[in-house]
Structure formats: structure tokens, C-alpha cells
Amino acid sequence: MTRPNPLLAGAAGRCPNCGEGHLFDGFLKVAARCEACGYDLAKADSGDGPAVFVILIAGCIVAFAALFTEVALSPPVWVHLVIWLPLTLVLVLALLRPMKGLMLAAQFMNKASEARRD
Numbered sequence: 001m002t003r004p005n006p007l008l009a010g011a012a013g014r015c016p017n018c019g020e021g022h023l024f025d026g027f028l029k030v031a032a033r034c035e036a037c038g039y040d041l042a043k044a045d046s047g048d049g050p051a052v053f054v055i056l057i058a059g060c061i062v063a064f065a066a067l068f069t070e071v072a073l074s075p076p077v078w079v080h081l082v083i084w085l086p087l088t089l090v091l092v093l094a095l096l097r098p099m100k101g102l103m104l105a106a107q108f109m110n111k112a113s114e115a116r117r118d
Contacts, residue, residue, distance in 0.1 A: 010105025011098045015039055017108065023101055030104065046103040053099050058091040 004019030015021040021034035023041065032042045066084050069075065106112075 006105040006109045007102060010101035010103075010108070013097060013101050015041070016105040023104065024097065028097060028100055041104075044104045044107055046100050046107070049103045050096060050099040053103075054092055054095045057095060058088060061091060062088050 004014075004016075006016035009019040010016045010023065013023050015023055015034035015036060017039040018034060018037040021036035021039075022031055023034075025031045030041050030044055033040055062084050065087075066080055069080070069083070
């Protein structure tokens with residue numbers, strides 16, 4: 001049996017070890033163990049990394065689009081609020097879970113839990 005790419009599995013919300021089990025119990029809560037292979041996921045901690053990347057990515061997209069819209073069309077402020085606030089929320093919610101999965105998978109690939117001194 002071939003091992004899955006941990007980064008692709010993590011982005012899809014699957015266990016980075018086997019690619020089968022669920023990585024999350026809820027929207028962002030990491031499962032204690034993989035139900036398929038039993039891998040201990042509880043020790044994984046992504047910290048603030050996913051949030052930082054999501055803020056940078058979504059912020060760049062929305063800021064560029066809002067600036068382009070302002071220069072090209074000069075709409076009233078309420079149009080900016082109606083368009084860009086919901087888009088920002090959608091982008092952040094859409095990117096947060098895959099980004100957290102990627103960060104957890106990167107820890108798995110680099111055996112980051114072995115570097116801890118308990």
C-alpha cells in the first residue's frame with residue numbers, strides 16, 4: 001500500500017499518516033486519534049500559523065480587489081462594505097480549515113513532535 005502525500009491529505013482534512021481517517025472532529029478541533037490507523041493526532045498543535053497565513057492571503061486578495069474596484073469604478077462606500085466584508089468572511093472560513101490541515105501535515109512530515117522536550 002502506498003502512503004498518501006501528507007500535505008494533500010492534510011489539506012483535505014484527512015489523517016496525514018494514512019490519508020483515510022478524519023483529521024478534525026469539528027470545524028477546527030483536531031481529532032484525538034485517527035479512526036482508520038489509530039495515529040495519535042492529539043499531540044499536533046498548529047498554533048497561530050494557519051490564522052496568520054489566512055489573514056495574509058485573504059487580506060491581499062480583498063485589498064487588491066477593493067483597490068482595483070475603487071480606482072476603476074469609484075463606487076460609494078456602502079458598495080465596498082456590501083461586497084468586501086462578506087467576501088472576506090467567506091474567504092477566511094473557506095481557507096482556515098485546509099490551512100490548518102496543511103500546517104498539521106507539515107508538522108507530521110517534519111516529525112515536529114519529536115523535537116519537543118517534555
